[in-house]
Amino acid sequence: MIKKRSATEMHEGDGVVVKRLMPIPAFRNFDPFVLWDDFTVTPGHGFPEHPHRGFEAITYLFSGSIRHEDNLGNASTVQSGGAQRFTAGSGLVHSEMPNEDNPTRGIQLWINLPQRLKQTDPGYQQVNHDEFPVDDIDGGQVKTIVGADSPLNILTPMRYLELQLHDGAHYTAAIDGAMRGLVYVVEGESTIQGQTFVAADAAFFENESEIKIESTGHTRLMLCYGQPHGEPIIQYGPFVD
DSSP: OEEEEEOEEEEETBTEEEEEEESBTTBOOBTTEEEEEEEEEOTTOBEEEEEEBSEEEEEEEEESEEEEEETTSOEEEEETTOEEEEEOTTOEEEEEEEOSSSOEEEEEEEEEOOGGGTTSOOEEEEEOGGGSOEEEETTEEEEEEESTTOOOOOSSOEEEEEEEEOTTOEEEEEOOTTOEEEEEEEEEEEEETTEEEETTEEEEEESOSEEEEEEEEEEEEEEEEEOOOOSOOOEETTEEO
């Protein structure tokens, strides 16, 4: 079963425009995922120092760069095509600010931690573009952000892929039946399980053994699915308890 949802544009941080799938009043989360923001940061804006607790986050960049600093002593710059992962765990304070004269765009994804890991030690990891595995397929490419052969570590079983498909390309993903997730259209137009989706649309799915995608023109999509924890999710602002 799939359900179409469209991102809602809003402002976050210091003047950052995001297209948000969740959490919004009508759709709070999709266990184990608790936030999905397609963000664009312009020079002079960003996410100044703020706290987090109880989840992990992946920030993946399509363009530009982000400077990350935290109270663990980490300070690094993530470039286009790269990602950062922070484990908020028992608590972390960080900032994410652009390091460019041009807009920076990417996806931030929050993944809930199960109750048994809520107090795990916070941590940080950066993975650069050339460290991610990229596979050529008929009519496009598949980049593995989380999954087999990717160095990016997440405590929840999941897969996270970037798909770039040319006009008329077909891609079929085999899905572990115990997992649920979404396909998000970053650019272009695609048919997903027979329905048409355009930029900022997402196909949420569960109880599916495969997801079939056909591209119209050049399309960039994100495919993300994971093992639900099956526990209550209590989220308020930057904390997920």
